[in-house]
Amino acid sequence: MSRRAFILVEGHKLMGLQYIQAAQRLGLHPITLSADPGQYEYLAAESIEAISVDTDSLGSLIRECSRLSATYEIAGIAGFSRADESACVTAGKVCRHFDLPGPNPDSIERCCDKYTQRQLLAEAGVPIPAFRLAANAGEVEDAAAEIGLPVIVKPAVGSGSVGVRLCRNVDEVAEHTTYLLSGSHIWPSSPRILVEEFAQGPQYTAHIMGNEVIGIEAADLHPPPHFVFHQFTFSAPLTDDEHKRIADVSLSCLRALGLGWGPTCIEFRWTKRGPVVIEVNPRLGGTPIPQLVQLAYGIDLITEHIKLAIGEEWDLRRKHSHTAAARLLVPDRNGILDWIGGDSRAAAVPGVADVKFYVESKTPIVRKGDYRDHIGHVIAASPCPARTEAILQRAADLIDWSIAPFPNVGK
Incomplete structure (x- = not known):
C-alpha cells in the first residue's frame, strides 16, 4: 500500500x-x-521532502504531481499565499485537475484582485468604503478628490499591508503614488492602484472555516500612516448584537465572492454605520492567528484545514472559551540589531504561551511599514480578558533590544 502524501505548493x-x-x-x-525550497529553512532542518519546481506554472505542477502519484497516493494539495496569493490559485487548479478537495480557483483569483472584490461586494450590497481604480498619478489625484481626504492608497493586488498608506493631504497622495509607480514597489503585473475612503473605527477580523465563523478577533494597529499590527485578541469584546452583525456580513461576503470552502479571514472597521468590510482574504490568517485560536477555543485550524483538504471530516467545535492575545514586536528605528533578549524571562511568566523572535542579532532592520516590520511576538492566554492583558503586558515589558545606527560607509 502506497504512502499517503500531502502536497504543499510553496x-x-x-x-x-x-x-x-x-x-x-x-x-x-x-x-x-x-x-x-532553500528559502524555507525548516525543510532542511526537519529533513522534509522538497522538490524544486516552477510553482507559477500549472503544467509543471501537474507534471510533478503526476510523477509523484506513481510512488505515493496523493491525499490532498494545499497552497500557501505569497505576496500576490497566486500559489493558492494555482494549487486550487491542481486540485481540480486531480479531482481532489479544494477551493474554487476562479473565486480566489477574483477575490485577490481587490478592485474586482470591491465591485462584487458592492453589487451584493455589502457595506464597504467608497473606492476608485487608478492607473497613473493623475487618476489617483482625481480619485482622491472625488472620495475626499483622507484616503487609503494601495496596490490593487497584494497582501500584508505592503504598499498601503493613509494619505491625509494632496502632498501625501502624490508622494505615495510616486513611490508605487517609481519602481520601488514590485508589481506582479501592470500597476493598478486602489484609492479608498478611510473607514475610521475599531478594527476586527472574522476568521472562518467553510461557512462557519470560528471567532472574531480585535486588532490594534500602530499609528498611521502605515498599517502595522500591534496586538491581536480573541475573542473581541463585542456585544451579542455586534458579533451577529459582523458574522452576518461575513457570510454575505462569502456568498458575493463565491467562497465558502476552507479558511477565510475578513477585516472590518466598526464605523458610524456599523461594520464595514476592509478586505476579504481567501486564506487562513497569518502567524500567530492559528495559535491564538487554539489557545482561545481549543480548535486547531491548521489540522482541520488539512482534514478538509484530504476529504476527511473536520471538527470545529469549541473545547473551551478563554482569552488569548498576541503582542507583536516592532522596532522604532532602522539600523543594525545589536542584540535582542528577555525571551526566557518573558516565557517564564505564568500564563505566557509563547515567545518567539523572528530575527537574530546583527540583522539589518529596515522598516517597510507593513507585516515585514514584525520582529517577534509574545502570546498569553487565561480564562479572563483582564488577566490575559496583564500577563501579556508584564511579559512584553521584559523583552528589550538595541538597534545601532547603520555605519557610514566610506567615512
Whole structure:
C-alpha cells in the first residue's frame, strides 16, 4: 500500500513547519513543491521532502504531481499565499485537475484582485468604503478628490499591508503614488492602484472555516500612516448584537465572492454605520492567528484545514472559551540589531504561551511599514480578558533590544 502524501505548493517561513507537523500527526507524508525550497529553512532542518519546481506554472505542477502519484497516493494539495496569493490559485487548479478537495480557483483569483472584490461586494450590497481604480498619478489625484481626504492608497493586488498608506493631504497622495509607480514597489503585473475612503473605527477580523465563523478577533494597529499590527485578541469584546452583525456580513461576503470552502479571514472597521468590510482574504490568517485560536477555543485550524483538504471530516467545535492575545514586536528605528533578549524571562511568566523572535542579532532592520516590520511576538492566554492583558503586558515589558545606527560607509 502506497504512502499517503500531502502536497504543499510553496511554504511559509512562520507557519510552514506547523503544517508539516500537523500533516505528519495525521499519518501523511508532507512534500513541498517550491520554486526555491532553500528559502524555507525548516525543510532542511526537519529533513522534509522538497522538490524544486516552477510553482507559477500549472503544467509543471501537474507534471510533478503526476510523477509523484506513481510512488505515493496523493491525499490532498494545499497552497500557501505569497505576496500576490497566486500559489493558492494555482494549487486550487491542481486540485481540480486531480479531482481532489479544494477551493474554487476562479473565486480566489477574483477575490485577490481587490478592485474586482470591491465591485462584487458592492453589487451584493455589502457595506464597504467608497473606492476608485487608478492607473497613473493623475487618476489617483482625481480619485482622491472625488472620495475626499483622507484616503487609503494601495496596490490593487497584494497582501500584508505592503504598499498601503493613509494619505491625509494632496502632498501625501502624490508622494505615495510616486513611490508605487517609481519602481520601488514590485508589481506582479501592470500597476493598478486602489484609492479608498478611510473607514475610521475599531478594527476586527472574522476568521472562518467553510461557512462557519470560528471567532472574531480585535486588532490594534500602530499609528498611521502605515498599517502595522500591534496586538491581536480573541475573542473581541463585542456585544451579542455586534458579533451577529459582523458574522452576518461575513457570510454575505462569502456568498458575493463565491467562497465558502476552507479558511477565510475578513477585516472590518466598526464605523458610524456599523461594520464595514476592509478586505476579504481567501486564506487562513497569518502567524500567530492559528495559535491564538487554539489557545482561545481549543480548535486547531491548521489540522482541520488539512482534514478538509484530504476529504476527511473536520471538527470545529469549541473545547473551551478563554482569552488569548498576541503582542507583536516592532522596532522604532532602522539600523543594525545589536542584540535582542528577555525571551526566557518573558516565557517564564505564568500564563505566557509563547515567545518567539523572528530575527537574530546583527540583522539589518529596515522598516517597510507593513507585516515585514514584525520582529517577534509574545502570546498569553487565561480564562479572563483582564488577566490575559496583564500577563501579556508584564511579559512584553521584559523583552528589550538595541538597534545601532547603520555605519557610514566610506567615512
